[in-house]
Amino acid sequence: MSQPEVIARAEPVAGMRRFPLVNALLLVVTALTTAMASALFRGFDPIADPRQLVHGVPFAATLITILLVHESGHYLACRRYGVAASLPYFLPAPPNLFPLGTFGAFIRIRSRFPDRRALFDIGAAGPWAGFVVAVAATAVGLQLSTVLAAPPSEHTLELGDSLLTTLLTRLVLGTDPDTVMLHPVAFAGWVGLFVTSLNLLPAGQLDGGHVLYAVTGRRTRLLPALLLATLLWLGIHGWAGWLLWAAIITVMMSLGHPPTQDDAQPLGFGRVVTAGATLAVFLLTFVPEPIRIIP
Numbered sequence: 001m002s003q004p005e006v007i008a009r010a011e012p013v014a015g016m017r018r019f020p021l022v023n024a025l026l027l028v029v030t031a032l033t034t035a036m037a038s039a040l041f042r043g044f045d046p047i048a049d050p051r052q053l054v055h056g057v058p059f060a061a062t063l064i065t066i067l068l069v070h071e072s073g074h075y076l077a078c079r080r081y082g083v084a085a086s087l088p089y090f091l092p093a094p095p096n097l098f099p100l101g102t103f104g105a106f107i108r109i110r111s112r113f114p115d116r117r118a119l120f121d122i123g124a125a126g127p128w129a130g131f132v133v134a135v136a137a138t139a140v141g142l143q144l145s146t147v148l149a150a151p152p153s154e155h156t157l158e159l160g161d162s163l164l165t166t167l168l169t170r171l172v173l174g175t176d177p178d179t180v181m182l183h184p185v186a187f188a189g190w191v192g193l194f195v196t197s198l199n200l201l202p203a204g205q206l207d208g209g210h211v212l213y214a215v216t217g218r219r220t221r222l223l224p225a226l227l228l229a230t231l232l233w234l235g236i237h238g239w240a241g242w243l244l245w246a247a248i249i250t251v252m253m254s255l256g257h258p259p260t261q262d263d264a265q266p267l268g269f270g271r272v273v274t275a276g277a278t279l280a281v282f283l284l285t286f287v288p289e290p291i292r293i294i295p
Helices: 021-041 050-080 116-145 163-172 184-199 207-216 222-239 241-254 269-286
Strands: 089-092 102-104 156-159 292-295
Touching: 021 050, 021 089, 021 102, 050 116, 102 163, 116 163, 116 184, 116 207, 116 269, 163 184, 163 269, 184 269, 207 222, 207 269, 222 241, 269 292
Parallel strands: none
Antiparallel strands: 089 102, 156 292
């Protein structure tokens, strides 16, 4: 009796099988909506004339790069410690409703952190990576910005300044931030620094929450409670958006932070020092009143 014929089936190439189609599509769509939002904000109409989309490219390219570097920092740190994580997912936003054209980006972490050292490195890697690129973008963008003879007195939208953006403006341009009309690249840098400060809020599973848990373990209630009170005060007396963030922080505090597989593993002196530097980055990039309307 003859042997039955065996038909060999070629296995699909791993790279082709695992091509991150969803991630790539979201990146392309977000780049488009971000460029459209910037062009619209600057008074162009890329919907009526697609060629005017080019006016939104400097902002979009800069902001997408900052977000991509931030999330890549998390991703590469996850790969280093064998933590299962996805590639970055970008979130597009309606460009005619949201002036940034994006709600940001994130990665999905699918497994537990092995210990507090890994948690610290993964949590801090993203903000530090994005921070470096955002500082460089802000410095370059400031050189391309316009210095006004005096602060605008008509009805206008004014961005608040952190300690860092104030320092950079005076170092690069030698003038007060109130007299500077930001170039789109500088605006993207400002957004990148602001996003860094939001991610470093020390609560829940934000990047700052990861760093805080890695340093203090489960003894993390006092600082988030102080943060919550501060955001409520700022929301009542300044920018109302902090009230929304206070609600988000409240939910995160109620959920807590999941333990690592080995919370007993000591963090080490070097990482404690780096945690202090990370706190300094948060304080330098925090903007008490991000948006002001001059009547």
